Amino acid sequence: MLKFFPKEYEDRSRFSLLKESPIGEKASLEVEILGSGQILKPRKNMSILKVPFKDNSGQGYLTFFNQEYLKNKFNIGDIFKIHGKINKIGMELQVTNPIFEKKELNSNLGRIIPLYSLTKGLTNNDILKIMTIAVKENVDLLQENLPLYMMHKYNLMSIKDSIKNIHYPINSEKLKQAQNRLKFEELLILQLGLFMIKSSSTTDNKGISFCKFKDTKKMINSLSFKLTNAQTRVIEEIEKDMDSDKQMNRLIQGDVGSGKTIIAAIAMFKCVKSGYQSAMLAPTEILATQHFKSLEPIFDEWGIKCELLIGSLTPKNKAKVLEKLKNGEIDILIGTHAIIQEGIEFDRLGLAITDEQHRFGVKQRAILNKKGNNPDIIVMTATPIPRTLALILYGDLDISIIDELPPGRKEIETFAIGPNMIERMNGFIKKQILEGRQAYIVCPLIEESESLNLNSAQEIYTELKDNTFKEFKVGLLHGKMNSKEKDEIMQMFKNKNLDILISTTVIEVGVNVPNANIMTIYNSERFGLAQLHQLRGRVGRGEYQSYCILINYSKNKIARERMRILQDSTDGFKISEKDLEIRGPGEFFGTRQHGLPELKIANLFTDIRILKIVQKEALEIMRIDPNLERLEHQKLKIEIKNMFKDVGEDLILN
Template identity: 65%
Template sequence: MAVNIQYLKGVGPKRASRLRKLNINTVEDLMYFIPRDYDDRSKFKTLRECMIGEKVSLEVEIIGKANILRPRRNLSIIKIPVKDSSHNAYLVWFNQEYLKDKFIVGEKIIVNGKINKVGMEIQIMSPVFEKSGTMNKVGRITPIYSLTEGLTNNEIMKIIDYSIKEYINQIREFLPQEIIDKYDLMDIKDAIINVHFPMNSVLLEKARKRLSFQELLTLQMGLFIIKNRNFTNNKGIRFNKTVEINDFIQKLPFELTNSQIKVFKEIEADMENDIQMNRLVQGDVGSGKTIIAVLAMFKAISSGYQAVMMAPTEILASQHFESIKKFFLGYNIRTELLVGSIPPKAKEEILLDLKEGRIDVLIGTHAVIQENVEFNRLGLAITDEQHRFGVKQRAILSHKGNNPDVIVMTATPIPRTLALILYGDLDVSIIDELPPGRKEIETYAVGPEMIERINNFIRKQILESRQAYIVCPLIEESETLTVNAAEELYKDFKDNIFKEFKVGLLHGKMKPKEKDLVMEEFKNHKIDILVSTTVIEVGVNVPNSNIMVIYNAERFGLAQLHQLRGRVGRGEHQSYCILINESNNQISRERMRVLQNSTDGFKISEKDLELRGPGEFFGTRQHGLPELKVANLFTDMDILKVAQKEAINIVNQDPNLELEKYRELKKKIQEMFSNLGEYSTFN
């Protein structure tokens, strides 16, 4: 139902452009524009039953004329006396004198407002009101929508109300009746009506359950189908069981943790199987994922195959190249680096040697998936920091060989159930243990009044030859957000506060080569203080850097703050993370406490999900996945598990959804994934 929103009655070009800012382009988008919250005005009380500060609905009678007070210039207070069967009170509004003639003495109205008490006088503050018996604004559950400039909640309510009346019969049911019956789901039309304008909380809950279930089922099935088409049950390589991997492990300069051993055994079992491996290795910052990649590479090379690793930036690729090359010294294994900045002649030689099998391990950026890159016998493909790459890039990389095994690594801790959604096309392994001997990073959450003390502390550490990261949420000053912009702070640090030190700037608008140059200078201690946006979240290892200061920490997710904190604590010196929280909000303070008290990325990510809800935490866009509009991955965990189970049942029964009963569901999945280029394999 692709009716352009502009042509809906009451919209027009101007309002349509505002609605588009909320990603509402069609009437169907509008119907699926789910309220972010609800104001329950359905429960009525008497004045005697009300608590001070409570927001309530009441039926009252007007018992006198309006009284207008003007305590100061530009302020007028209108008071209208009312009563119910239990008490007298006043309806009170500020600067709304036009209301004085709206009421007739003796008339009964229904109101919803906050109860206040001044002396002995009960007041109902700025109430919404209407005549008794109408119950359009009061006496029901009212939806509260996300807004944009120039659009009010009432306007959106009216537009949605009209669209439902005119077009609800064009919404098609796409779940098979047997699934609706099996899980006692509400009909799709009733669900849309009741998610916007529920008659009671029971119907609202049933509507949300239906819409969450269909959204999670559709997402999960799309991912399972992609997995089946691109990776699962592809005849893979059966690597040698006899490879002397234990000797290699014994000669490592450190002992593997139990968690690393467990994850490598899972990988080894996959590699010795003739089905193509497609595995996610999840591990917290510093948990030792790289060595797992090295062990898998060693097994592949010892079996006569080549291995490739793709990293998101040149500097990260170079860092992997340097560390991995050292592990293979003395084993006659040739490792090469392929990045954009390599001179053409050297690149030509690498490509020829790769094609003719003289290179065993290739490490690089997106450069490794370009068309002219050919392998002689690719057996293992690894991508690092998965959230920077999509399914399409993984598929291209795996097609460089004849179904090579695929490992995907990420340092973003995600609870296992969520990993099944986010990486529904992958098997999941988790390294949930840090190597022994790592010093814990001391974490402090402070207010902006401590900035001078923080600067003195940074100065002291730099004079002892340490380095510091300073992170800001925005690149340049915004008119709407009063947050410290990286460029402003950089200028202030360089010209005033830290003018005796070398200060650098790093942000997302810089060209990749510029970014790499700045990080290289920071790594080589040509920069003492690096002012940055979150581009350093995934970055190079700088053991000498031991201070991480994050401005406006309340604007970041907990999982992201934990990632940023992981940039320090990599060397022998005690490291510190200072979170400058400019919000007095209780949730914000609680979030900062979570970080102060825990270094477990998985626990932190679960708490983040609980406190912030799925929208911000899930960050589906950065993973290249469709955005969830209804489902809350924390509160809807039970629905998620049921949807996952049903998705597996359906895909096992009908992998390509060719049965008639799944035809509409298949269309919905195609629709959900249609805007994502990297999912173009799904059709």
């Protein structure tokens, strides 16, 4: 309970005057009751209790809906503290459904009130009552986890005072100090834990020194397109890593369509020409298959043997691939995370590349490392990540950024519309299809949901196929289909046997159909900005002007702001920063998949100032006491084990 932190606070400590309080906002007032409550019944099943009051600035009414029983609580002359929303109805000022207490009582008014995440059947008052007991009976049992030297250095509040003030703040300054201290501790434990996981998974950092080959230049020159300056720079950084005998751990960040796959191909080419095998992991079978189909012809020209390993292979075919892999007959293996399962053996794994790394955790990367003798590792992502966060998420990786798109790519025109514009949008889609183009229509769910009022792929597919687009060929793709079904549908769309593909976000990553130039996304308010940007990147891959249409069902200000960001920018880095700012990193990165535990109080983006200090301290601790054996670091070690018990504790030193 003590670590069930409030999600926000309501400041009821500052009292204002009625006439000075902003209309539409909550305020705390001290009032005198002027008369008896009057009950109005404007319609059946509705009653309004109006109680007249005054303060030093004027008069108003307390108004309560369907709460007639409160009438006898108010007597003429009583002084009350109240807190509620100020409304103006005609010339009349009202405080609607306020919290109220007699002046002589002192509990929830006149102070800062914590607001907690609630579940059905539980009110904030219930939690406040439980928390009062929890804090009173247990706070003195808490012990410091942070070393004393660190507490003094940063003038941090004690753990006992922090817990008291996070749940029952004395004032806003004490609340700030408590938040600062608890965030500091949480981020320090997180960063130390990640450093320990990484050091335990790469104890011997000596890697492979690959041969320098002129063939690499020949291979680059034989491509049907010219590399961008950014691609050339990143290849040079990779070659330098591969030539040294230190294990390469490099993150390649590049926006959707920046050409990461060909960089991976050049690195794998160099690896194979040095006598080693390469592996490339993709998050889905569709993407693994696409990589295989685009890379196999390139490698075939150079006599390099490339194979595909995915779950949908027959046991017989899978056994053949595994046998050839073990014997060294396969040079490059492309597949899903099935590649890192037990029982899959390489002859001489020299380079492992993971695509869309935010789908693979720290743990998976360490397993991959053990498939060879410290193979070089490249991690590729189209999700741009600010550098400070990359240090948390990727710690020991060097970062390469492809900050340039190949020439000739037209900017995708993005429009945000309300549901009232769908008919007009459908007319536009028809016009584009008649001109020979194809369209994606993305929905957040597969089946209709009773609890969420969202458009499901199945529902929209039926409606569009049978009515709106009945003259066109419409297909459906979703995650519940098996790999064979997904591949067949995707292949039909690629081969232009379908005009419209209705899909869930299964098409988010990497699928390449140059003739598709429209991306329509229903309930776009339900997706993260980074995810919408990824989906938008599925179009604009051919010579035709492309369009992304976001259908936004929400009227709130944040949803509108988010849609505006996408309309105004195609820069993945700017979009990801805004996404982090608005939604926080948990949803943005999928921290569970990342091998990161959920944070209870800190936010990796908004607490970047604390994070920078913590990273410096964590590096110093790892330098002087890498196994946390010193007495002052013992408690931190216990907390690290608790934090990481669900996400790779076995990789932390005992």
